[in-house]
Amino acid sequence: MAARVLQHCVRTLRLSSGPLALRAAVVPAAPLHRALSFYSADRRTRCVNKFPSLDVLCRQYGQLPPLTLESIEERVLYVLKLYDKINPEKLQATSHFMKDLGLDSLDQVEIIMAMEDEFGFEIPDGEAEKLMTPDEIVQYIADKKDIYE
């Protein structure tokens, strides 16, 4: 991909310019094994700090930080704690909306809509009616966004 080629050119330029020669030599082997998102996050920090003149050659595509299962769970629980019909002390990852927290089916619809707004993608009603605990919501989002461990 174009980003990788440009990076390789920048790397070789840096190799020739010298001071970080050792570190830069190790790096070209590593990116082939890492995912592109981690790679670009690293590239951004390194580009800005060390060689400001070479920033012109680093294209920085706008990407969100990569989602992890922990970050999804954290965001889901944060949104649920903000909901005023839920008692934040009683809320856990496995608490059922209808049985444990005493919510209505329309409340559950509102919760799923809040999740849609938070994560930015549509959840169709056929699948939304089955998501009854925060764990299930996290699982569903991880399935849709292809996040696994």
Next chain:
Amino acid sequence: MASTAATRAAAGASKVVKPIFSRDLDEAKRRVRELYRAWYREIPSTVALFQLDINVRTGRDKVREMFDKNKHVNDPRVIDLLVIKGKMELQETIHVWKQKTHIMRFFHESEVPRPKDFLSKFYSGHDP
């Protein structure tokens, strides 16, 4: 009507009536949820478009109240008809075919409440 006569005649057998939209209760409830979603998302733009003096939260509570009034209904055809009426209201609200007064009518702001205890009913006249 023909359908109700047929159902009464076939007493003892299971009731088979022509559905309006949904065939069973689950499908009807799904339509209710879709309608609720549409109304929930529409409230902020309604408040802005009609320049209402209410909060978005008040509007959403009112939508919830209107839905809760019919919570007890079990017949899929009745639910379908209520959903159709709700969709008509939603369409009129989205396209601004209504006006501010029609929306505010839901909030019963200037209605005199009907008297409930004996003495108030007595004072306001014979109205059983």
